[in-house]
Amino acid sequence: KSKAHKLLGIGAPGGGSAGPGVKQSRPNRVTFGPQLDQQSRGSSFASHGNTSNSSGGEDGTGGPSRSRSHGRDSTRGPQDNLVRGADRTYHTRKTIDHMELLFATDFEDLVQSERIKDWVCSFRRLDPRFTILKYFNDIALGGVEDIDTKGVTRAELVAPLLQIFRRAAVFTVWRPTSMVSIKKMMLGHGTGKGLNVKGKSARDGKLSGYVPFVQIHDEKHKIMIRELPKDAQIRVFYRKPQQRREAVERLEAVRGEMLKAVEEAKVLCALDGTHPDHDEEADKKAVELVRKWDMEDPSIALIDSYGNNKGWGPFAQCYGVEISERLFWEAYIVRESVEREPGSEYDTKRPSIPEFQDMNFVSTRVWKPDMYPRAVVWQYANPKENEGPMDPRTLLLAYEENNKVLPVVSDFDCFLVGTRGVSYKEQLPPEQVEIMDWCITHIENTLDKPGPQPWSRRWLDVLKYHKPTGKAAKVPKFGYADPKSYSIMRYAVGRLKENGAVRHGAECFNYNFPQDLDDEYLVILGDADAGKVPWMYCNEAELRDVLCQKIKQGFTFPINPKWVLCDPGWKKVYDLLAASQKANVQDSLNCWYPPSSGMRERIEGISDRHPNGFVQIEIDDGKDEHHGGLQQNGSAGKRRSHHTQRSVMDAGEAMDIAELELEHYEALQRAKRRLFILLQWVMLGQRRKKRGGVDEVGFDKKAESEKTRQFLHELERKNRESSLRRGELDRLSDDDEEEELSE
Structure with a gap:
C-alpha cells in the first residue's frame, strides 16, 4: 500500500493527499515518484533531499545559507516554491528508469513479500490444530458417505467453486495439549504419544513438553519399582556416536560386575543347608542379587539403522544400543542421581510417582506393531553442555517410527466429533451395544451406593469384580464406535501420523473406563467465519453452552452415558439433542442408542432417580484413608503410602493409576489361582500315597513335579487364549510367572 501511494505520487500513507509541489514532513522524502535506495536513484536524486546545505547556498556556490521548513524556502514566496517544486519533479521523473522501477525493485519486493507470507503461512500449516481442522474440513467436503471405499478427498484437489457446495459440516472437541508440545510438533522435534505411553510430560524446565522416562526424582523411590523381568530388553538412542561410545564403555564395565556377582551368588545358593560354608543371611542376599541382576541376554547390541538419515536438526540421525532392562536400570538409574533440584533446568514440576515409572517400562517392554509404534528411550543430554551420556534426568520416551526416532509429547485426545449433514445408517455392533449396556448397569449400581471414594476408585472396583467378558470385552484398535465414526478416526490417525497429533478414538465412545471431565477443552470449528481463528479454548461449562448452540444449528454428536448420568449439566445437553427435529440428528441417536x-x-x-449425578460422600473422621486418591486398603503399603500429591492429579492421571492397579490386582489373582491348583495337586499326591498300592510304590516326586509343570503350562495356555485383558502386563512369560510363584 505504501509503494502504491508513492508510485501514484500522492504521498506516504498518513501524510494525506498532498498537492503538487508540497513535500512531506518526513526527512529525506520527495513528493513524487517511488522511493528507491541511493544507488538506484542515481546522482540526479542526490540534490533533492530535505536537508539544509550548511556549507553554502542551494547551488553549492557558497551563497547565503537558507533554512528550510517542511520543504519550503523561507526566503522565497509560495509561487516561487511551487515553480521550483514543479521543475524538480519534472527533472526527477525524466531521470527515472521506469523499467528498473517496475521489474527490478518492485518485482523483487513483491517476491520477497510473498516469500515472507509463505513462510508465515507455513507455521499455520504445521500447527497440529490446523491439520486437524483441515482433515475434518476435507471430511465435510466429501460428506463421509463413501469414506471406506473412496477415502478422504483433499480440499486442495477440488475446484474452489465446488468447495462452496460442501455436503456436510464438522466440528471437534479435544482435550488440549500444551503450547510447548504444539511447538515441538510444528518444528519436528516431537511426535504425539499414543495410549501405550502413560508417563506424564514435564511442565517446566529444559524438558518441558517431553515425557521423561525417569518419572521419579526421590532416591527413596528407586526401591519401590516393580521387579524387572530378566528377559526384557530396552533400546536407548543418542544423537552423536561419541555419546554412544562413552555409554557402551560404562555399560560394559557395569555388565562385567553384574555377571561376576550373579555367578558367585548362584554358587552360594546351590550350597546345601548342611554345608559348612552355608550362611543363611548370605544366602538371602545372594537370592536377592540373582533376582535383580540375573539377565537372560546380557549382550550390548549396537543399532545404526538411522545413522545415515538425511536431514538436519537434533533428531535427524541417531545411534542406539539394545540392552537388558536390568542392566539399563543398574547403570542409568541405580548408580546415578535422579534428584531434580527445584527451580533447576531439570525440574519438571511433577511429583515423583513410582507407578508412572512402572508404566514407562511397560511402554518400552510391550510392542504391538499393529497397534502403535515401538517405544524407546532417547538421551537428550547435550555434550556441548557437559551433560553425561548416562544422566537419567535427560532420558526421554520416544517413538521409533517413519524411519526415525522422535521423543514423544502430549497428543490431542479427541473428546467428541460433531457433524451436520452426515448420515449415520449403521448402528453400533451388537457386542458394543452389550458393553454399553454393561456400562449403564454399573453406573446405576455405583449411583445407588454412594461412598467417599472418587469416581476413578469406584470404577476400579467395578472392573475388579465385574469386568466384562466375551466378545464385548475386546476393544478395537481405535476404540469403540459405530462404523462411520470409526472410519473417520481411523483416517484421521493415518492422515496426521507425521506429527502424531491424533493417535486413538474419541472419549465419547469409552464405555469400558469412562473418565472424569477435565477443566479445559479445545473446540475446533470447521464452520468458523472467514478471518476468525477457527478454534477456541473453553472450560467445561462453556463447552456445554457451545454444544447446545451447535445442536440448535442442526449438529449431532454422541454423548457418553457417564456424562449424562454422573456429571451435572450434561443431562440438559442430552435432552436438547433428543428433542431435535432434524432427521440426521434422530438417525444418529438411533445409531448410537439403538431403540431395541x-x-x-x-x-x-x-436420571430421574439420581438428578444430582455422582455424589462423593465426605467423611470427616480425622483420617486420610478416604482421601488418598486411589490408595487401596490392604495393598502393598510401601508402594501406596507416598502419594501426598494425588489430590492434584487430573482425570487422565487418576485413570492411568487405576488401570495400573487393576493390572496388579489381576496378576495377583492369576498367581493365587495357580497356587491353589498347585496345592490341589500336592494334596492329591499325598492322598494317593496314603492309600498305598501301586500309586504309593510308583510315586516319583520328580515325575509329579514335571506333571505339575506341564499342567500349569497347559492351564496358562488356555488362560491366555480365553483371557480378554487389555493391559500391557499380560506379556509376562510362563517361566517368569512360575519362577515368581516357586520363589
Missing part, C-alpha cells in the same frame, strides 16, 4: 436396546429409557429412569 432400551438404553434411552434406562438413562431417563436413572
Whole structure:
C-alpha cells in the first residue's frame, strides 16, 4: 500500500493527499515518484533531499545559507516554491528508469513479500490444530458417505467453486495439549504419544513438553519399582556416536560386575543347608542379587539403522544400543542421581510417582506393531553442555517410527466429533451395544451406593469384580464406535501420523473406563467465519453452552452415558439433542442408542432417580484413608503410602493409576489361582500315597513335579487364549510367572 501511494505520487500513507509541489514532513522524502535506495536513484536524486546545505547556498556556490521548513524556502514566496517544486519533479521523473522501477525493485519486493507470507503461512500449516481442522474440513467436503471405499478427498484437489457446495459440516472437541508440545510438533522435534505411553510430560524446565522416562526424582523411590523381568530388553538412542561410545564403555564395565556377582551368588545358593560354608543371611542376599541382576541376554547390541538419515536438526540421525532392562536400570538409574533440584533446568514440576515409572517400562517392554509404534528411550543430554551420556534426568520416551526416532509429547485426545449433514445408517455392533449396556448397569449400581471414594476408585472396583467378558470385552484398535465414526478416526490417525497429533478414538465412545471431565477443552470449528481463528479454548461449562448452540444449528454428536448420568449439566445437553427435529440428528441417536436396546429409557429412569449425578460422600473422621486418591486398603503399603500429591492429579492421571492397579490386582489373582491348583495337586499326591498300592510304590516326586509343570503350562495356555485383558502386563512369560510363584 505504501509503494502504491508513492508510485501514484500522492504521498506516504498518513501524510494525506498532498498537492503538487508540497513535500512531506518526513526527512529525506520527495513528493513524487517511488522511493528507491541511493544507488538506484542515481546522482540526479542526490540534490533533492530535505536537508539544509550548511556549507553554502542551494547551488553549492557558497551563497547565503537558507533554512528550510517542511520543504519550503523561507526566503522565497509560495509561487516561487511551487515553480521550483514543479521543475524538480519534472527533472526527477525524466531521470527515472521506469523499467528498473517496475521489474527490478518492485518485482523483487513483491517476491520477497510473498516469500515472507509463505513462510508465515507455513507455521499455520504445521500447527497440529490446523491439520486437524483441515482433515475434518476435507471430511465435510466429501460428506463421509463413501469414506471406506473412496477415502478422504483433499480440499486442495477440488475446484474452489465446488468447495462452496460442501455436503456436510464438522466440528471437534479435544482435550488440549500444551503450547510447548504444539511447538515441538510444528518444528519436528516431537511426535504425539499414543495410549501405550502413560508417563506424564514435564511442565517446566529444559524438558518441558517431553515425557521423561525417569518419572521419579526421590532416591527413596528407586526401591519401590516393580521387579524387572530378566528377559526384557530396552533400546536407548543418542544423537552423536561419541555419546554412544562413552555409554557402551560404562555399560560394559557395569555388565562385567553384574555377571561376576550373579555367578558367585548362584554358587552360594546351590550350597546345601548342611554345608559348612552355608550362611543363611548370605544366602538371602545372594537370592536377592540373582533376582535383580540375573539377565537372560546380557549382550550390548549396537543399532545404526538411522545413522545415515538425511536431514538436519537434533533428531535427524541417531545411534542406539539394545540392552537388558536390568542392566539399563543398574547403570542409568541405580548408580546415578535422579534428584531434580527445584527451580533447576531439570525440574519438571511433577511429583515423583513410582507407578508412572512402572508404566514407562511397560511402554518400552510391550510392542504391538499393529497397534502403535515401538517405544524407546532417547538421551537428550547435550555434550556441548557437559551433560553425561548416562544422566537419567535427560532420558526421554520416544517413538521409533517413519524411519526415525522422535521423543514423544502430549497428543490431542479427541473428546467428541460433531457433524451436520452426515448420515449415520449403521448402528453400533451388537457386542458394543452389550458393553454399553454393561456400562449403564454399573453406573446405576455405583449411583445407588454412594461412598467417599472418587469416581476413578469406584470404577476400579467395578472392573475388579465385574469386568466384562466375551466378545464385548475386546476393544478395537481405535476404540469403540459405530462404523462411520470409526472410519473417520481411523483416517484421521493415518492422515496426521507425521506429527502424531491424533493417535486413538474419541472419549465419547469409552464405555469400558469412562473418565472424569477435565477443566479445559479445545473446540475446533470447521464452520468458523472467514478471518476468525477457527478454534477456541473453553472450560467445561462453556463447552456445554457451545454444544447446545451447535445442536440448535442442526449438529449431532454422541454423548457418553457417564456424562449424562454422573456429571451435572450434561443431562440438559442430552435432552436438547433428543428433542431435535432434524432427521440426521434422530438417525444418529438411533445409531448410537439403538431403540431395541432400551438404553434411552434406562438413562431417563436413572436420571430421574439420581438428578444430582455422582455424589462423593465426605467423611470427616480425622483420617486420610478416604482421601488418598486411589490408595487401596490392604495393598502393598510401601508402594501406596507416598502419594501426598494425588489430590492434584487430573482425570487422565487418576485413570492411568487405576488401570495400573487393576493390572496388579489381576496378576495377583492369576498367581493365587495357580497356587491353589498347585496345592490341589500336592494334596492329591499325598492322598494317593496314603492309600498305598501301586500309586504309593510308583510315586516319583520328580515325575509329579514335571506333571505339575506341564499342567500349569497347559492351564496358562488356555488362560491366555480365553483371557480378554487389555493391559500391557499380560506379556509376562510362563517361566517368569512360575519362577515368581516357586520363589
